[in-house]
Amino acid sequence: MKRQTDNRLATRVYSYGTVPARIAPVNNAEAAAGQLRLANRLWNTLVAIEHTRIAAYRRIMFDEHQERINVLREQLDAFRTEIQARRKAARAKRIDTLDLAEPIANAKAEMSALMVIQKETRQQRHDTKRTELTIVQERSNRRVKKARQAAANMGLFWGSYNDIVQRMDAGRKHHGELGFRRFTGDGTLTAQIMGGAKVERCVGGGNHTFFQVDGATPGQRWRYARMRIGSNADRSPVWLGIPIVYHRELPEHGDIKSVSMSRRTVDGKIRWQLNVTVNTVAPVLKQGAAIGIDIGWRLLPEGVRVAYWEDEHGIHDQVLVARSDLEQFGKVRSLRSISDRSRDEFLPALVEWLAGRELAEPWQQRTSHLAQWRSSDRVAELVRWWSDNRLDGDKEIFAAANGWRRQYLHLAHWWRNLQDQMTMRLREQYRVFAANVASRYGVVSIESFDLRNVAEKPQPEEESGIVTQANTYRQIVSPSMFRGALVNACKREGVEIVTVDAAYTTRHCHACGHMDDWAQAESVHHRCSGCGSLWDQDRNAAINILRSGMTKRASSSAVTVLP
Numbered sequence: 057m058k059r060q061t062d063n064r065l066a067t068r069v070y071s072y073g074t075v076p077a078r079i080a081p082v083n084n085a086e087a088a089a090g091q092l093r094l095a096n097r098l099w100n101t102l103v104a105i106e107h108t109r110i111a112a113y114r115r116i117m118f119d120e121h122q123e124r125i126n127v128l129r130e131q132l133d134a135f136r137t138e139i140q141a142r143r144k145a146a147r148a149k150r151i152d153t154l155d156l157a158e159p160i161a162n163a164k165a166e167m168s169a170l171m172v173i174q175k176e177t178r179q180q181r182h183d184t185k186r187t188e189l190t191i192v193q194e195r196s197n198r199r200v201k202k203a204r205q206a207a208a209n210m211g212l213f214w215g216s217y218n219d220i221v222q223r224m225d226a227g228r229k230h231h232g233e234l235g236f237r238r239f240t241g242d243g244t245l246t247a248q249i250m251g252g253a254k255v256e257r258c259v260g261g262g263n264h265t266f267f268q269v270d271g272a273t274p275g276q277r278w279r280y281a282r283m284r285i286g287s288n289a290d291r292s293p294v295w296l297g298i299p300i301v302y303h304r305e306l307p308e309h310g311d312i313k314s315v316s317m318s319r320r321t322v323d324g325k326i327r328w329q330l331n332v333t334v335n336t337v338a339p340v341l342k343q344g345a346a347i348g349i350d351i352g353w354r355l356l357p358e359g360v361r362v363a364y365w366e367d368e369h370g371i372h373d374q375v376l377v378a379r380s381d382l383e384q385f386g387k388v389r390s391l392r393s394i395s396d397r398s399r400d401e402f403l404p405a406l407v408e409w410l411a412g413r414e415l416a417e418p419w420q421q422r423t424s425h426l427a428q429w430r431s432s433d434r435v436a437e438l439v440r441w442w443s444d445n446r447l448d449g450d451k452e453i454f455a456a457a458n459g460w461r462r463q464y465l466h467l468a469h470w471w472r473n474l475q476d477q478m479t480m481r482l483r484e485q486y487r488v489f490a491a492n493v494a495s496r497y498g499v500v501s502i503e504s505f506d507l508r509n510v511a512e513k514p515q516p517e518e519e520s521g522i523v524t525q526a527n528t529y530r531q532i533v534s535p536s537m538f539r540g541a542l543v544n545a546c547k548r549e550g551v552e553i554v555t556v557d558a559a560y561t562t563r564h565c566h567a568c569g570h571m572d573d574w575a576q577a578e579s580v581h582h583r584c585s586g587c588g589s590l591w592d593q594d595r596n597a598a599i600n601i602l603r604s605g606m607t608k609r610a611s612s613s614a615v616t617v618l619p
């Protein structure tokens with residue numbers, strides 16, 4: 057089989073979210089706000105220039121054919137409106153519109169004939185109007201240049217104004233007309249890095265003057281990323297710093313081409329996102345044996361199974377998160393339930409106390425449906441706000457509330473730390489497994505990404521109605537984190553990933569091909585009703601995935617490098 061051997065450049069964008077401001081603030085948010093305002097103003101100026109250009113273009117190109125097309129288009133719209141109106145009046149879909157069928161067909165036929173003519177004469181019509189069109193285009197180019205210079209003079213950093221002009225060009229080519237945007241405080245700032253920058257110069261103590269990501273701090277899941285948004289008088293950088301969750305490494309030998317930071321307001325909360333555009337040399341695919349991996353968790357007596365694999369030599373095993381590794385999870389749960397209980401004891405007292413008084417507007421707003429609140433964070437936040445908005449005679453109840461809040465924050469800090477530790481341990485286990493797979497195999501088959509596949513395997517307890525902590529288990533063992541580690545390792549090592557359709561992997565017997573329908577929850581094992589063989593359901597899926605992957609690969613010359 058022919059293998060890919062060329063060193064193509066692959067461009068990828070790596071995105072990172074931020075932690076809330078109460079955990080770590082955005083540094084230099086005011087300077088960023090000023091840049092965002094200028095960026096928005098430049099965008100709208102460019103949209104106005106573009107609208108003027110389009111209007112001038114249409115004026116120049118207007119002829120009798122175009123005039124007739126416009127008339128026909130209006131007629132068709134009117135017919136459609138008429139049909140809708142009749143349907144509405146009849147309150148049904150099947151009503152008589154036969155009388156309109158002929159005029160509609162006529163209008164459509166005439167219009168498409170005219171459009172064919174317009175298309176065929178396009179080049180010629182443009183050639184005759186060339187001088188006028190060139191004048192319009194040049195005028196528009198001059199206006200764009202002026203707008204860009206004006207934005208630069210007002211202090212918009214060059215990465216951002218270049219990016220806006222480029223986005224405008226791309227938008228014009230792909231989406232037709234572009235719209236104005238109201239300034240809400242949100243938007244995107246960009247730092248372009250001329251000639252690119254090696255990842256190691258930017259990450260973990262790098263000294264690059266456009267983009268930096270701090271190293272990890274033990275026990276803390278966020279770190280600052282800084283992007284240059286301007287220059288001081290001494291030419292040193294003005295940084296915008298946001299507290300990102302660096303959930304995946306930038307590729308070691310990658311070349312960073314540009315960096316952007318976007319501000320979005322969702323449900324009244326401000327969130328930033330970091331996007332890093334990186335060029336990597338697409339790795340040369342390596343030769344090697346094939347393996348199929350079924351991802352999806354299942355609770356077993358000895359721990360939580362997160363995947364099952366089988367290779368083409370028949371070697372197979374499960375990936376298990378051991379009970380002992382999940383023990384802290386029990387501790388987390390008990391800390392959470394202590395804190396929930398104390399909230400449920402304290403909250404009714406507060407509700408009752410508040411019920412007996414006349415409350416001002418902000419208090420009413422902030423305490424509506426208080427009795428139903430289930431989020432301790434929300435209650436704690438209310439108490440914090442209360443300390444600045446005290447009520448008459450609240451000394452005792454406030455002291456109780458504040459006591460609860462202190463205890464809650466202490467417990468929450470404790471269990472979040474425990475949870476972070478567990479997550480880090482798991483991530484390490486997954487990385488090691490993924491690195492092993494990537495070093496031993498040449499082709500890895502997995503199911504195409506589908507949230508249902510990384511959700512839980514059915515549990516017997518659930519069917520019998522016993523409440524489980526199913527969701528929480530899934531969050532902890534995180535099959536999607538497992539998949540991410542696997543995909544990363546394969547890409548790094550040039551291992552080919554083949555994704556297969558999930559539809560046939562679990563119901564078909566690998567031994568005889570018979571399709572069975574059975575209660576998958578009852579046991580991890582199943583006896584095929586076609587051939588009578590007994591197998592582990594997840595191993596059966598892994599074998600089917602392995603085979604589908606090999607078939608898919610053999611039948612297509614185009615090799616899937618990325619899922």
Ligand SMILES: [Zn+2]
Pocket residue numbers: 565566567568569570584585586587588589
């Ligand atoms: Zn069978």
